[in-house]
Amino acid sequence: MPPQVDSSLLSVFLESNPGVKFIHYQFVDLGGVLREMIVVAAEAMVHASENKPHNVGCVPLRMLPNGHFSPRFVGVGKEYLWPDWSSLRLARFIGNGKTHALVMCFVDEGMAAGNVYTGTISCPRSILKRAMESAKSDGLEFLIGFETEFVLLDKTRSDLEPTGITAPTSWCVAAAMQHDGVSGVGAYEFVTAPTSTMEAIDEQIYIRQAIQTISRRCGFRATLYPAPFGAGSTNGAHCHLSINNPTVELANNFLAGVLERLPALCAFTLPVHDSYYRVSELKGQTGKWVAWGTENKDLPIRGILNRVGYWEFRSADYTANTYLQLAAWLTAGHLGVQEKIKLRWKDCDVLLAFCTAEQIAALEVDTLMPASLGESLKALQQAIDERKLLPLGEEFLNEFIVHKRAEDEIFTKMPELERRQLFTTIW
Template sequence: MDSLSSLRQLIQTHPLIDNHAHNILSAAAASDYTKYPLEQIVSEAQGVALINATSTLPFHRAAEQLASLYQCPSSDWDQLKASRDQLVQRDYESLIRQCLEGTHVLLLDDLLTDQDVESFDWHDRFTASRTKRIVRIEALAACVLSATVRKGSVPSQTADISGFRALWESFSQDFSLQISDAIDDPAVVGFKSVICYRTGLDVQPTEDDDTEPLLRSFARTISAATVSTPRVEDKPLNDWLVRQTLNLLKSAKTTQPNKPLQLHTGLGDNDINLLRSNPAHLQSLIAQYPEVDFVLLHSSYPYTREAGYLACVYPNVYLDLGEVFPMVSRDAQESIIRESLEIVPTTRLLWSTDGHFFPETFWLANKQFRNVLEKIFVDYVRNGDFTIKQAKRAAIDVLFYNSNRLYDLKEQVKIDSSLSVANSLFSTSEVDLLQAFIQSNPDVKYIWMQFVDYTATIRLRMFPVLEFAKIARKQRRIGVCMALLWMMQDDSVAGGSSTGQFYMIPDLSSLRRNIAMSSRSATVMTWWKTEDGEPLEECPRTTLLSLTNKLQDEFGIKAACGFEIEVVFLKPTTDPSTGEEDWGATTTNHSWSQMTRETRTMLPLLEEIVETLASVDIHLEQFHAESSPGQFEFILPPESPVTAVDTLIKARQVITCVAEQHGLRATLHPRPYPFAAGTASHAHVSISPPTKEASFLAGVLHHYQSIVAFTLSGDTSYERVKSGIWSGSEWVTWGTQNREAPIRKISPGHWEIKSLDGLANMYLAMSAFLAAGYSGVKEDRPLTVKDCGYDAATLSDAERSTLGITTKLPTSLSQSLDALASNKPLQELLGLNLVKNYTMVKRAESEKLNAMDEKTRRKWLVERY
């Protein structure tokens, strides 16, 4: 399950929080290169010095990358600008959206300028969550100074210093009120000082007893403001602004969410005094205010090690890794990240772009940072400094969770199961997910930990939220008797032993509230672990994730799945002669994709199902009537395999519960009526890129008789697989858009599996399909079965032979289990113990069901599936 490719994928795709950025230029100013030179994307230089930026390594690297963004055939700067101008004129917002892809939320210092830029909340349209503000305290102070000057009561510079005292009292009070208001503003999540640019980072940590130097500093500043734009750049006053902000943040600590102070450190334009931009100057100030968190911005380059030392020894210091991407070369970027990791806890490293004006600054920074982080973390794993688990933990902390905690954002991100990592790697992030879920769903009091056994029975344990939180934090664990591996639907055991247990680990990426039932609860799927915390071989979810990763790791093949949920809605009936209760058809005037008078009576139910699913973030692609009486189909979107099955299980539960509220039973029984078409659970499987589709499909066809042991997992399943009823017919074959073939090819690398129904444990069914495809790719198996455009059962032996169709589908569960028993290669891919236990359970289940008469067996299955 742990793999370098999964680490790479995580780093490249995990949503990120940009903890420091600035506003984007409006469309009208976006191409005004005279006022906003595009070269500023990769350089802090200004004026004449900026001309030389085009001969730097960062520039050449950025130009090549921008060529791909603009789809420009050349990295020539003039051609790039021309291509960019076309994009801006055609659809500027589309360019911005592409540049901000993967950004969950922006924290904007929106006081860099108030000219030619969009407002901070305008940026909301491009991110998953609403933009937050970082308040620049010197800009706030300048606004207060301007208001004071406009009152016209500033003494002349030659006046006695005492004449400025009343103005100082007014200014200090107004500034403090502005800061306090910002602390109370929920849109504000932090503050920023650019004192590094103005007077340097050697900030005086405490107040002087003598207030005259501060008063003189204020007098000089406000006097200068009467003849020019206010700029706060006099050391005693600038130091006071920082201290006063820290004092107010300290006082608000017990009543307000955490709001750190960001400080520009290191790298800047020529307005900065490089020697005084060393964050080491801040040590006394940091020590003076242990209650306030400090964020040292811009990697403090070239003083990264000094900043790292502060972040190591002071628990209230965080190091931001921004701005150097894309401002310095690739080698320098790697060096900066490695220096940051020398002694800094990975829980105190933050990511930002320092994106400003041009949306490409965000795109280049994110792209280059992800690439460098991937290279360094992979190196550390290969050298044994990180385990993959530790590297993943650190990566998502830096990209998302450190900022989420520090700024008290309470953001929740939906993560693909294959990334959020099944092995319960991310205990802290999992807790974050739980906390965010509880905050969004305060009425949820109980969590159901679910698991699916080999009979596809969904079993669960229920916990009060506080107890479940202990499980998520790994403060306790939940054991399940090993007998589950041999358990049948009625709790009888097919064999095995009652000794030993495994442990359920929740995967909070699957956490969704329960709806359409009288319960204040939510469900979460689980992984099975051994006593030592290792993945249990017999865990169906683990098996599916492992095979998904094998395809990705060894062949670069990414698999995805999507499901069609077919259900038959039944209504309760009573036999008047015996009083026996049963289930009957809800509609009889019913046909495929048609709305009859009877079918229309089902619309309230159908639409309620769709809307209820959407409320838990399951959005159907379509729904319609199917062929059998009371039968309807709901089509889910494609997702990664484990996530897709998780979603399928939740969607089925929702459909069942909504139907129950209408007094109906939603059943997955493969053929509830012998006189009508059966009920499948067709799966769409795709591989990307599709370059290996022939060998993948060849492997599937070669092992298909064994695959069917998992996809048609009950004797009743085989009653549906007949020629002429669009169920995939009776021969192992495939065909482009052929619905009478077990495998319908839809497009390159995309197939529909038709030999599949609702009795299957879908984790195992998809595992078997991917395992067979994997074996075909690994063996480079040739595809000898040709594209069949007919129902193979209607062809002659000679016609089938010409197409390479030689094998019939099993006609019973016993036959498919026999095929599996003789298929050692597939058993080894799925796990010998898993196959052994699964086979034992299914044979015992078959014996139990075959001992029942047909009516009893039908009712027994309808009640359970």
């Protein structure tokens, strides 16, 4: 069946915000690109009152970032956007902040060949919703917070040089967005308070749009791309994830489930060629080993001191579809709980870059992080073959691999500067 949405929330919202004339129906495609259709508020109200979705043809999920189509794209049929009205909010960064609103949508692919309803099999928001509901059925609920790192570029230049904090109007951006600074020339960071999983992602997508819009207004171009300067300063999308009231055993099982599948999960969380500039040691990024450590920022997972079931997941950036990213992490952790996977990896309280092979082995650390998207996709294919991520849906997983392999083939061959110039305009 199509998604069930509460359309009464729209009428209440419009009564409280009578100046709203346009509603941006938004979703994130398989390649991590935010897409939208702008609908007149009156038309949205008609659709909502009749409990009808918005027809968007047959394109939504399968377009590559450069505008080409995925090999799985079929130019036949109709697809629909079902707004999740619980995510509706004013777009305060557009115009006077009172005429535009944003809503995140489920993508309903309707009827496939043979009139079989395929619906939301590949819809990222639906996949996350199913993962959350499955986890909740076993008593697992989460709080999520994000660190949003970005760099300000001079929008009048094409050489991708960062601007410094002393640039005349960079203070305009800082004041407008109340930033929290990080290391790096022209580098900034926003930190969001913990909230429920879906709400946290919706909020983070809103913040990214606000950052980029306000920056343009102030004469800059903001990018969240992981490696806007190649091997130079990088942007991460660190995620703080905590389980509500876990036992030590449950928390360890959850963490073990994620670590066991971490190379495969990188296909979702480090999903483009340049994501792998961040897979390095001694830079406070993701580290090179599949490992974790309390207050160790040179590893993919940092445990939080004196907190059970609370971690910072560091092996992600904002080219990821964040709905799929969280769905993958929650599914892996949930499987760890269901299967009672033992946490064999020791708590790494040292920098592995300075350890001998014997010392690393003593910490039960024996697997390197993927060094490329190709390696991550190979690990994901192995996980599918070994049936280690089946709750995400085998049909969706196979589709995702085809989509990302097509991207990787195109963008690995693209000249580096051309690729970075393209992607810093998208992310």
